[in-house]
Amino acid sequence: MRTRSDVSSWLTDMDGVLVHEEKALPGAQDLIETWKKDETPFLVLTNNSIYTPRDLAARLQDSGLDVPEDRIWTSALATATFLKEQAAGGTAYVIGEAGIITALHEAGFVLTDRDPDFVVVGETRNYSFEAITTAIRLIDEGARFIATNPDPTGPSSEGIIPATGAITALITKATRKEPYVVGKPNPMMFRSALNKIGAHSENTGMIGDRMDTDIVAGMEAGLYTVLVLSGISSKDSVREFPFQANEMLDGVSQLLKPEKGSSKKK
Template sequence: MYQGYLIDLDGTMYNGETVIDGAKVFIDRLNEHNIPYLFLTNNATKSQEEATEKLLKMGFDVSKERMYTSSMATAEYLKTHHSGESAYVVGTDSLKTLIEKAGLHVTEGRAEVVVMGLDTDVTYNKLKEASLLVAGGASFIATNLDKKFPTEYGFVPGNGSLVQVVMETTNKKPVIIGKPEHHILEAALKRMKLDKENVAMIGDNYDTDIMTGINGGIDTIHVNTGVTPLEDILKKDVKPNHAVNNLAEWSVLS
């Protein structure tokens, strides 16, 4: 039995506005048995409160303290490594607010740091400005490199698709904060106050969720409800420790 869980949101708890079968039951079981968990999401478009509110409206029994987003991890990274610097941000207002609270000055012009999170109002000019700044020597930070994510309508472009434009234009690679990199995992484990051998990472996306566990040395549970289908999982050289169709199949007590 694992002492705690790190749980993905998009494709694991819900697809767009549709709750995935078994998701609520699983969270209810964790709550019932007082098993620690943290939602670990690459979604940088919402604040901690906004991401939690979405789950509450869907009927999940959760609190904001259970939520840890790539935007929160990005803000912590920036506070440590770039406090006091100017930042050009391609992303939502909530991401910009977190970055300002981390001690950076968000600007629309020249900047020492370029930060990219998913921006559903992205324009050519925003990508152009980000590219020119990065090419000119600005530090390059990406909340995540998810190329796509599931919605109730199908897959849509993720932040990685936008970041790729700047990468191709500048031949520069960003520091990646979110899954599957170590920054967000280490910060989440620190918050949970658990050793990694006692925690499992749950998710639908092999390249982000499962690779987070593989890269970080924690066990993984793949759910066949989102980005990576089971048939693709079975072809991987390094497979997740466990695979289920949905979380109703997973017992938290065994």
């Protein structure tokens, strides 16, 4: 049975793990600095496909976290990587913002509404009836339907707002076609992240605050899983799931301490 001492590379969720309400959580910056100092391969993962890694690095900096942009892996980057493997030099019609548009451009895709290979739906604050109608018609005509992530809602200062999953549900209802979703909880996102840092599942850990995305996907990808209770999950909610994380901690600050039952600090 693996323990934390077996882990030499890390993947970590962002919201609820490293930051909460745009403020760094206790121990988050110390953990990042420890990984950088020890040259531990790591990536910060997010299902958010609105922002580019450069944008997110700047936002994290404002929150008190110094994370290099090349240590950030988004569902937009995972989607672009997957589509490049499927149809290098292909075409796509995109509903989304800078994160997915930039990722697809850098992957060599041409963005078009004329007979595209794929219709890609990502996060945006500017969904339009016209764009959704175009997507429905293109999928009906044979374009393959892709979503960056399944999240039905997202947070805002005024409350929840509809997100990628809500829009893909609308398109599915009209076309009777389900999208292939690349982001968490699809282990595909973790596999592409592992390839990014040249790591193997056997010696990589995943830190997350959600059982239904971070932990289940990490488990299915063969990673060592750490659930932190600084975000969505609580000790009571964890009992609802038929699977468990390898470790459950109050927050990432506890990862700076030796694992229980071990004299070895990782």
